[in-house]
Amino acid sequence: xxxxxxxxxxxxxxxxxxxxxxxxxxxxxxxxxxxxxxxxxxxxxxxxxxxxxxxxxxxxxxxxxxxxxxxxxxxxxxxxxxxxxxxxxxxxxxxxxxxxxxxxxxxxxxxxxxxxxxxxxxxxxxxxxxxxxxxxxxxxxxxxxxxxxxxxxxxxxxxxxxxxxxxxxxxxxxxxxxxxxxxxxxxxxxxxxxxxxxxxxxxxxxxxxxxxxxxxxxxxxxxxxxxxxxxxxxxxxxxxxxxxxxxxxxxxxxxxxxxxxxxxxxxxxxxxxxxxxxxxxxxxxxxxxxxxxxxxxxxxxxxxxxxxxxxxxxxxxxxxxxxxxxxxxxxxxxxxxxxxxxxxxxxxxxxxxxxxxxxxxxxxxxxxxxxxxxxxxxxxxxxxxxxxxxxxxxxxxxxxxxxxxxxxxxxxxxxxxxxxxxxxxxxxxxxxxxxxxxxxxxxxxxxxxxxxxxxxxxxxxxxxxxxxxxxxxxxxxxxxxxxxxxxxxxxxxxxxxxxxxxxxxxxxxxxxxxxxxxxxxxxxxxxxxxxxxxxxxxxxxxxxxxxxxxxxxxxxxxxxxxxxxxxxxxxxxxxxxxxxxxxxxxxxxxxxxxxxxxxxxxxxxxxxxxxxxxxxxxx
Numbered sequence: 001x002x003x004x005x006x007x008x009x010x011x012x013x014x015x016x017x018x019x020x021x022x023x024x025x026x027x028x029x030x031x032x033x034x035x036x037x038x039x040x041x042x043x044x045x046x047x048x049x050x051x052x053x054x055x056x057x058x059x060x061x062x063x064x065x066x067x068x069x070x071x072x073x074x075x076x077x078x079x080x081x082x083x084x085x086x087x088x089x090x091x092x093x094x095x096x097x098x099x100x101x102x103x104x105x106x107x108x109x110x111x112x113x114x115x116x117x118x119x120x121x122x123x124x125x126x127x128x129x130x131x132x133x134x135x136x137x138x139x140x141x142x143x144x145x146x147x148x149x150x151x152x153x154x155x156x157x158x159x160x161x162x163x164x165x166x167x168x169x170x171x172x173x174x175x176x177x178x179x180x181x182x183x184x185x186x187x188x189x190x191x192x193x194x195x196x197x198x199x200x201x202x203x204x205x206x207x208x209x210x211x212x213x214x215x216x217x218x219x220x221x222x223x224x225x226x227x228x229x230x231x232x233x234x235x236x237x238x239x240x241x242x243x244x245x246x247x248x249x250x251x252x253x254x255x256x257x258x259x260x261x262x263x264x265x266x267x268x269x270x271x272x273x274x275x276x277x278x279x280x281x282x283x284x285x286x287x288x289x290x291x292x293x294x295x296x297x298x299x300x301x302x303x304x305x306x307x308x309x310x311x312x313x314x315x316x317x318x319x320x321x322x323x324x325x326x327x328x329x330x331x332x333x334x335x336x337x338x339x340x341x342x343x344x345x346x347x348x349x350x351x352x353x354x355x356x357x358x359x360x361x362x363x364x365x366x367x368x369x370x371x372x373x374x375x376x377x378x379x380x381x382x383x384x385x386x387x388x389x390x391x392x393x394x395x396x397x398x399x400x401x402x403x404x405x406x407x408x409x410x411x412x413x414x415x416x417x418x419x420x421x422x423x424x425x426x427x428x429x430x431x432x433x434x435x436x437x438x439x440x441x442x443x444x445x446x447x448x449x450x451x452x453x454x455x456x457x458x459x460x461x462x463x464x465x466x467x468x469x470x471x472x473x474x475x476x477x478x479x480x481x482x483x484x485x486x487x488x489x490x491x492x493x494x495x496x497x498x499x500x501x502x503x504x505x506x507x508x509x510x511x512x513x514x515x516x517x518x519x520x521x522x523x524x525x526x527x528x529x530x531x532x533x534x535x536x537x538x539x540x541x542x543x544x545x546x547x548x549x550x551x552x553x554x555x556x557x558x559x560x561x562x563x564x565x566x567x568x569x570x571x572x573x574x575x576x577x578x579x580x581x582x583x584x585x586x587x588x589x590x591x592x593x594x595x596x597x598x599x600x601x602x603x604x605x606x607x608x609x610x611x612x613x614x615x616x617x618x619x
Contacts (some may be wrong), residue, residue, distance in 0.1 A: 003195075005369070009427065009431070010374075017548065019345050020418050022503075024317070030431055037389065040188070041490075043613060069152075070152050070175075070176060071098040071099075071150075071151050071152055071153075071155040071172070072096065072097050072151060072152065072154065072155065072171050072172060072175060072221070073097060073098060073099045073100065073101065073147060073150075073151045073153070073155075074092060074097050074099075074100045074101070074154070074155045074156075074157050075101050075138065075139050075142035075143070075146075075147075075154060075155075075156050075157075075158075076100060076101065076102050076103065076104070076158070076159060076362050077102075077103040077105055077129065077134060077135050077138040077139070077158075078102055078103070078104060078105060078106070078109075078159050078478040079104075079105035079106040079287055080106050080108065080283075080287060081108075081159040081503055082108050082109070082113075082500040082501045082502075083199065083380070083503070084160070084204055085102075085109075085112055085159060085422060085501075086117070086503050086619070087203045087204060087205065087328065087335075087503075087616060088159050088162070089120065089206075090328065090331065090332050090335075091162060091205070091324070091327070091328050091331065092157075092162075092163065093120075093123055093124075093291065094327075094328070094331030094332060094552060095163065095165060095170055095171050095327070095331070096170030096171040096172050096173075097155070097171055098123075098151065098396070098606055099123055099124070099125070099145050099146075100123065100124050100125075100126045101127070101142050102126045102127070102129050103129035103134070103138035103141075103142070104126055104127065104129060105129055105130060105131070105134055105138075106127050106130075107128050107130060108499060108500045108578065109126045109499075109500070110126075110128065110499060111497065111498070111499035111577075112497055112498070112499075112567040113126070113265075113500065114126060115498065116498075116502065116619055117619050118619075119619070125146070125303035129141075131293075132288075132292065132293035132294070132297055133291055133292055133293035133297070135235055135291050135615060136232035136233055136235070136441050137232060139156045139232070139233040139238075140229060140231075140232050140233060141424070142154075143224070143227060143229040143233070144211075144229050147223070147224045148224060148229070148523070150224075151224050152175075152224060152225075153175050153179060153221055153222065153224065154218070154221070154222055154224050154225055154227075155219070155220075155221040155222075156219075156222075156233055156235070156238065157219065157270075158235075158270060158520060160204075160273045160274060160276070161188075161219060161270045161271070161272050161273075162205065162270065162271040162273070162324045163186070163221075163268065163270055164268060164270070164271050164323050164324050164327070165267075165270050165327075166266065166267055166268060166269075166323070167266075167267050167268075167596050168268075174267075174268060175221065176268065178249055178268075178453050179221060179222075179223060181223050181226060181244060182223060182226050182240060182244035182245045182246060182247065183220050183221060183222035183223065183226065183227075183238060183240060183244070183245075183246045183247070184220065184221050184222075184247060184249065185218035185219070185220045185237065185247070185248050185254045185257075186218060186219055186220075186221075186246070186248070186268050186269055186270055187214050187215060187216075187217075187248075187258060187260055187263055187264060187265055187269050187270070188214070188215040188217045188218070188219065188269070188270050188272040188409075189211050189213075189214050189215070189265060189269045189270065189271050189272065189321070190211060190212055190213050190215050190272050190274060190315070191208045191209070191210060191211045191212075191271055191272065191273050191274075191275075191321075192210050192211065192212045192215070192275065192314070192315050192317050193208070193276065193277055193278060193281065193311075193314055193449070194207070194209075194210045194276040194317065195316075196276070196277035196278070196410070197277055197278050197279060197405075197407050197409070197410045198206075198277050198278070198279040198280070198379045198407045198408075198410075198411070199276070199277055199279065199280050199379045199380060199471060200379060200380075200383070200411070201380050201381075201383065201503060202338050203325070203328065203335060203338060204273050204276065205271070205324040205325040205327075205328050206278075206325050206338055206339075207274070207277075207541055208273050208276060208337075209320050209321055209324075209325055210316075210317030210318075210319070210320055210321075211271070211317065211318065211319060211320075211321050212315040212316065212317055212318050213315070213318065213616045214265050214269065215272070216259045216260065216261055217236060217258060217259060218236055218248075218254060218257075218258060218259065218260050218262070219236060219239070219270045220237040220238060220246065220257075222234060222238045222240070223244070226240050226241055226244040227239065227240060227241070228240065228241050231598070234257070234258065235291060236257070236258035236500070237254070237257040237258055244279070248260055248262065248264050248268070249264050250262065250264050252573075253344070260520055266277065271323075271324050275313075277397070278308075278311065278314075279310045279379075279405070279407055281361075282305060282308045282309060284308075285301065285304035285305045285307070285308040286305055288300060288302075288304070289301070289304075321502075325407065329397025330383045334617070334618055336617075337611065340611055340614075342609070342610070342611040343389050343393050343609070343611040343612070343614075344383060344418070344419075344609075344611075345386065345387040345390045345418070345419050345609060346418040346419070347390070347418060347419060347420060348418070350373050352389040352473050356411055367452040367453070367475045367478055367479070368395040368396075368450065368451045368452055368454070369394055369395055369451055369452060369453045369454070369455065369471070369475070369478065369526075370390055370394060370395055370396040370397065370398060370447060370450070370451040370453075370454050370472060371394050371396070371397045371398065371400045371454070371455050371456075371457050372399070372400070372439075372440055372443035372444075372447075372454055372456055372457070373385075373397070373398070373399055373456070373457045373458060373459055373461075374399075374426075374430040374436060374439055374458070374459075375400070375401055375402065375403075375430075375459055376401075376402045376403050376430050377582065377583070378459040379407070379408070379411070380501065381459055381460065381506055382399070382408075382411070383415075384461055384505050384506055384507065384605070385420055385459050385460075385461075385462070386415060386419050387603050387608075387609055387611075387612075388417070388462055388507070388601075388604075388608065389457075389462075389463065389520050390419045390420055390421075391605075391608035391609055392463065392465065392470065392471055392604075392608065393470060393471030394420070394455075394471070395420060395451060396420045396421075396422065396447070396451070397419070397420060397421045397422075398421075398422050398424060398441045398443055398446075398447060398449070399412065399421060399423045399424070400423075400424050400425075400426040400442075401423050401424065401425050401426065401427075402426060402427060402428050402430045402435070402439075403427065404427045406425045406427075408423050409423060409425065411423070424442075424446075426439055426442065431546050431583075431584075433548035433549045434545050435545075436545075437541050437542075437544035437545035437548055438541060440456050440544055441540055441541040441544060443456075443467075444527065444540065448527070452475075452478055452528065453478045453526045453528045454526065454527055455488075455526045456526075456527075456578065457570070458572070460506065460572060460573040460574070460575065461490070461570050461571070462507060462567075462570065462571045462573075462601045462605065463488075463568065464568065464569050464570065464571055464600055464601055465567075465568055465604075466567040466568070473567070473568060474526075474568060476538050477526075477568060478526065478528060484527060484528055484558035485527050485528075485553050485555065485558050486526045486528075486566055487553050487572070488526065488569065488570055489528075489569050490569070490570040490571075490572050491513055491514075491569055491570065491571050491572065491598070492513070492514045492572050492574065492592075493511070493514065493571060493572065493573045493574065493594055493598070494510070494512050494513075494514050494574055494592040494593045494594030494595075495508045495510065495574055495575065495576050495577050495580060495591075495592065495593055496509065496510050496511065496512045496593055496594060496595070497593050498576040498577070499576055499577050499578055500576050500577075500578045500579070501575075501576060501578070501579055502619065503618070503619075504615050504618060504619065505574050505602070505605065505612060505615055506575060507571075507573070507601040507602040507605050507614055508602045508616075509575075509576075510574070510575065510594070511597055511598055511599045511602060512593060512595060512596065512597060512598075512599040513571075513594050513595070513596040513597075514592050514594045514596075515595055516595055527558060539555075539556075540555070540558065543558065559619065571598075571600070571601045574589055574590060574592065577590050577591065586612055603611065
């Protein structure tokens with residue numbers, strides 16, 4: 001919705017004059033503007049993309065009128081927050097906010113993002129709002145265009161802040177008691193990084209329950225009619241019309257308006273997840289501040305990145321606070337799946353797929369087969385990759401961590417306790433064919449003696465066996481082939497029209513196969529142990545380098561041909577357009593949607609690990 005400046009003036013002044021019961025004066029002002037402005041003609045469009053709505057100072061009220069419907073809304077500006085928004089929206093809608101207005105500073109939430117979330121229909125509005133230093137302007141636009149005359153209260157929040165109520169079941173009952181007029185300011189409770197190195201696909205409120213202090217900074221919820229919307233709001237408070245006050249839950253006035261050194265936290269606070277993991281914090285600082293622009297923005301961003309890399313400002317936990325996580329689960333029981341021990345593969349309780357029965361799973365591995373893969377920015381996907389292939393029956397999964405920082409070290413230490421995974425730190429560029437060849441040669445050198453065959457996969461590859469075969473089908477392929485190397489056909493899956501990440505398994509998100517397979521290489525290769533004992537490492541590395549560059553396997557040491565008789569294939573997922581471009585660059589592949597429905601991998605994952613079926617109705 002867009003409103004002209006003149007219309008805003010009329011609406012605001014008319015409402016506030018009515019508040020003083022000056023009906024005749026209000027009518028006169030309205031008629032004056034109707035006949036002296038262009039309101040009777042078609043309103044001029046105010047673009048979200050380029051203009052801010054300005055407003056002259058308005059008369060000061062004597063009191064805030066009680067709304068016929070007590071309701072609260074949130075205005076939020078977001079940039080690259082797609083990994084966290086679903087949880088944040090579910091939480092704040094669940095505690096009683098009626099509507100949330102998102103100002104998308106990165107243009108990530110278009111192309112059907114809301115359409116894929118029917119639960120948010122009528123509750124969330126998304127506006128594209130690009131540019132630097134847009135936080136205050138977004139809040140002002142939200143107030144002038146969406147809030148006046150409709151809501152009693154508004155919160156100007158960030159996507160890493162969670163309002164936690166300690167004595168009330170919902171936000172309206174809290175505000176009815178503590179914010180009868182003016183505004184209420186609440187302290188930040190700072191939650192630490194909990195020693196986590198990188199992202200994992202779990203809710204923020206579950207991952208970061210450790211807190212280290214109650215901070216001096218405040219965030220404010222205001223009575224909509226008490227705010228002077230002609231002034232650009234501050235990130236931590238609004239500017240109130242004279243006669244209104246900004247208080248804390250003890251009734252103390254806040255001065256300066258962004259700070260409260262009394263630190264009240266017994267009624268309500270904001271859990272502020274300002275760091276998350278170390279790698280996530282670096283990514284956050286790379287975006288810079290939403291309140292700066294130009295050279296100052298660049299300078300500040302570079303300084304913040306260096307501080308983040310050095311963990312400047314990181315603190316250890318002083319206590320664990322489960323309140324936000326427990327509140328989220330009470331709001332929406334779907335989040336309890338993350339507490340389930342059956343969600344991920346655990347070799348102590350799960351059995352692998354058997355060729356003898358679809359209903360009874362038992363270990364069936366006459367041969368020992370392993371997977372080698374290279375990882376870098378794959379932390380959002382690697383659990384599903386490991387869960388699937390471990391449940392299928394591969395004996396070991398070797399992950400070569402190509403990041404300089406060795407981000408996957410912690411993850412490997414933890415997952416190796418429940419799954420057959422091992423992480424090897426090997427820094428380099430995973431997209432370089434020479435590096436890939438060197439890594440896979442190293443994998444063969446280190447582990448080929450322990451396995452009958454080793455398969456080279458990428459983290460977005462999923463091996464699909466015949467429905468009746470399972471891992472035994474792969475064993476049969478290895479045993480029956482006289483060749484050292486057996487390439488396997490790879491099927492390509494497009495972005496299904498999705499622009500950004502969704503918090504769902506990859507095999508569920510992308511089920512549209514691309515008919516004409518354009519991916520290079522178009523196949524992956526399995527190399528058998530007994531046939532490469534005489535091959536020289538340098539020759540094998542050269543053959544692999546050529547293979548990753550040309551898609552064709554040619555080797556005098558390790559021969560192989562494409563097996564067209566086998567039903568084994570690999571599903572390769574490009575993921576969403578943004579995820580694809582981050583990995584591959586701006587290529588034509590990333591724009592392909594796919595046309596042929598193929599849910600085989602998703603069906604297989606649910607059969608192997610039934611806990612994944614809980615994601616079917618998640619969005």
